[in-house]
Amino acid sequence: MATKLAAVRALINEAIRAVDAGAPDAEALCVMVKMYASEEIFKVCQHAVELHGGNGIMLEFGIEKLLRDASLFLHRDATVDISRFKIVKAMFPQTAGIYAGPEK
Numbered sequence: 001m002a003t004k005l006a007a008v009r010a011l012i013n014e015a016i017r018a019v020d021a022g023a024p025d026a027e028a029l030c031v032m033v034k035m036y037a038s039e040e041i042f043k044v045c046q047h048a049v050e051l052h053g054g055n056g057i058m059l060e061f062g063i064e065k066l067l068r069d070a071s072l073f074l075h076r077d078a079t080v081d082i083s084r085f086k087i088v089k090a091m092f093p094q095t096a097g098i099y100a101g102p103e104k
């Protein structure tokens with residue numbers, strides 16, 4: 001769990017540096033952070049529920065609330081599936097999606 005959080009923080013810092021520097025990969029890195037952080041934080045919260053055993057799912061302990069809150073980030077501001085499309089598009093703006101035709 002600590003390793004996942006450290007990896008998420010490292011990628012966030014990388015994206016921050018890219019945005020501050022106006023780097024060409026800044027957009028892709030920002031979407032990567034959104035997708036990766038959403039998935040890893042959800043896993044961390046899932047582990048937290050499991051390691052608390054039965055108490056993990058009891059309302060009184062507040063742990064299940066973390067998992068419910070984390071599930072939001074998989075969907076809001078584009079789902080993780082759509083984020084994957086955005087990453088490919090940011091990395092290959094000239095060619096990504098050409099076989100699927102123009103966006104509606």
Ligand SMILES: Cc1cc2nc3c(=O)[nH]c(=O)nc-3n(C[C@H](O)[C@H](O)[C@H](O)COP(=O)(O)OP(=O)(O)OC[C@H]3O[C@@H](n4cnc5c(N)ncnc54)[C@H](O)[C@@H]3O)c2cc1C
Pocket residue numbers: 072075076077078079080081082
């Ligand atoms: C708390 C919260 C806040 C939000 N805030 C905003 C906001 O401010 N602005 C805004 O515009 N939207 C917002 N959304 C909507 C969010 O960005 C998603 O677009 C929306 O939840 C997905 O639409 P849907 O529920 O109709 O699911 P669907 O579009 O039916 O998707 C269901 C599942 O299918 C997948 N899927 C859908 N289309 C494809 C595809 N072409 N390829 C692969 N997989 C696909 C999705 O990833 C998802 O897992 C918010 C959502 C939440 C939960």
